[in-house]
Amino acid sequence: MSLPLTKNRHLHRFHGGLHLPDHKLESTLLTILDVGVPPLLTLPLQQHIGHIAEPVVEVGDQVMKGQLIARAEGFVSAPLHAPSSGRIQAIEERPFPHPSGLPTRAILIETDGLDEWGPLPEPLPDFEQTNRDLLLERIRWAGIVGLGGATFPTSVKLSPGKNKKIHTLILNGAECEPYITCDDMLMREQAERIITGLAVIRHILSPNECLIGIEDNKPEAIAAMREALKAAELEATEIIEIPTKYPSGGEKQLIYILTGEEVPSQHIPADIGIVCHNVGTAAAVADAVIDGKPLLSRTLTLGGDALKQAQNVHSPLGASIHWLIEQIGGYKTQAKRLVMGGPMMGVPLRNDDYPIVKGSNCLLALSPEQAPPEEPARPCIRCGECARVCPVELLPQQLYWHTRAKDFDEVQSYDLFDCIECGCCAYVCPSYIPLVQYYRYAKSEIWSQEEEKKKADLARQRHEARQARLARLEHERKARLRKKKEALEKRGAGKADDPKKAAIQAALKRVEARKAAQTATAAPNGDST
């Protein structure tokens, strides 16, 4: 029996957070544009958290749309499929939208414009009658990862382990970062697909209840989702309007808002019986299970006032940003900053020659007026605004001081690793201190120190093992020698039974006897002379 859809639920408020100008109207004026297929697709092999995928095609191969081009390596990994038909042009290092700025190996497909599908696995519309492992296998095959931007392989998240009972499934439609509207538009236009995906995930996890959290600045999306949910008649599923406040779409923040439960530090939500998926991920799950289609494309927002017109596009993975921006009318002014992701947490890009990957929810082209001024940081006046807005209730300025002093032990004692890098602290800082940059620096320093320590430990262990082995060998050699010597001594003492020796001794005796006999006979002879 289904619960009323508008049950009054007590929502919880997380500490801090910001009410940001949301800039969401600009990109929601037009419907999602299907951009078609670009002449070239660049598909980095690592578009997910986990092990890099391994190519299964070679340069020059013809591929069909949906054909596997790189397989998952290991449990936490995701495969890649050709988003369109064409020829493999190259497999080489290409720039990749990642904070490190380092390039990664990618497969380049020169498309043939036919967009011809290859063979696909059998659709599973009766998923409720399908074995769960088969569904998980299908989701894994499809290469689905968290499309909210975290890109953690979805099949892994859906396999929490036998001993972890999931009681609550949460669908994240909060979309709290300014400018980004791809989930909003997806919910407005494809709510049934999301609800179908939710039904599949729910069948796999069999939770007690499902909660769909959407910020209250998306009334159209909420209405569309309510409609779709009503039509689907899903039990114990509720759409919950949450107050708009950044970062309510952070996984741990959303779980707290909806359930009042805090995911313990260093733990994942499954540890407290909760699993949370993005609405876009649910839609991709529906495609994979109901239609047998792998993840080949995604919806993303192209925004920022350097563009002529902001809009959401449905784009094949691997399309270049440059090409996409051309499809929606191009630039209005030169972009001062290009950002993959939202303005609060996105990755800055050097140019628009980067490809769209599975985690790309937004591309921002900020004009010089919109981009923050590049002023040198001023001294911290300890005003405490940063601590007031921190959603994790850290003390950002203490982290900052200790990072500056390179006192990384102290930084960790102020729980650096609980920082979600949401950017609230840096946003409000009146001294323009790039706080998040300091925390990233501290984290990477600590990681590399730990790596060094691991290496040193390993080297020490190896050295110690070698010393021990040498000592053991020496000991064994000595023991062997000693044994031999002892054996020899023993033999030398009581060895009458050695036939050779006995023979020699017998021979010696015989010789002596003969000599004695000869002397005896010779003497009388001599005497006789």
Add this chain to the structure above:
Amino acid sequence: MTTLVSSPHDWGRHRVQQVMLQVLLALTPGIAAMFWYFGWGVLINIVIATASALGAEALMLRLRERPLQPAITDFSAVVTAVLFALSVPPTLPWWMTVLGMLFAIVIVKQLYGGLGYNPFNPAMAAYVLLLISYPVAMTHWLPPSVLSKETIDLFDSLRIIFGGTPPASGWDAITMATPLDQMRNGLGQDMMISEIRESPVWGDFGAKGWEWVANWYALGGLWLLYKRVIGWRIPVAMIAGLVVIAALFSLGNPESYPHPLFHVFSGGIVLGAFFIATDPVTASTTPRGQLIYGFLIGVLVYVIRTWGGYPDGVAFAVLLMNMAAPTIDYYTRPRVFGHREDEHE
């Protein structure tokens, strides 16, 4: 070519400069009230203090080989100067004001590394230096104009401040003990509070004039709270600390220990609570820490006023708690999301 800068790529459009300007703006009702009740000396002191603070700041930035911009235009030295000028008597000789500002900016602020690095509140450190060194000059307060028989015009003020000479009628004719001093002297002569309060100088809670200055400071302080330039914890806790301890004694013996509201509306409490103790650089920064910090300032003010050697104790109390702020912060770290309450203990 785009710029590669770490996220966030948007900013809240606050600036240090703006914070300082808001503080100055919030002080204007108080300054106007001070001018109304105590005359031109108040404004002359502000001008002298501001000019010498900016001069000292520029000198030190040059000696420390730091760029003048943006430090000189962040208005932090101006805030220090105005708070100092509002704390000292409107008759203070000009060179004492200059000396105080040199001490505040050169030693208390810049030698510790400039804005953000000073452990002590520069305005209060300067005030205490002068109070200890020149106790007489530092207690030459004028009576508020509502009680004064003599009028002191701009030229009288200039003569007093720059010439060091009292008007023809002499110091005694123009100066008057502050309400805190009167209360203290009266109690020192074993007078009952009801007897002391028979004098016409007293108003509703504190003394006439003085208590109205406090109201105008409070107005500016409330605006700062509303604009979120300061938090509520330090001012509320400081006044609460003072009221609680004053109430305990006053209830026990109302004829020897003045009413809590007398304490709130006398001396530097309201200015201190909203503008001085809230100086973020030298105060505690954790939410619980700010409550402790403010409360103890309130208690210390009472202790110093009641049993100490000086009539008012705001400056001493603030400096003492400045010393304690890092320790308070250390022991009052908030519980981080997803951590147990007892993890850091």
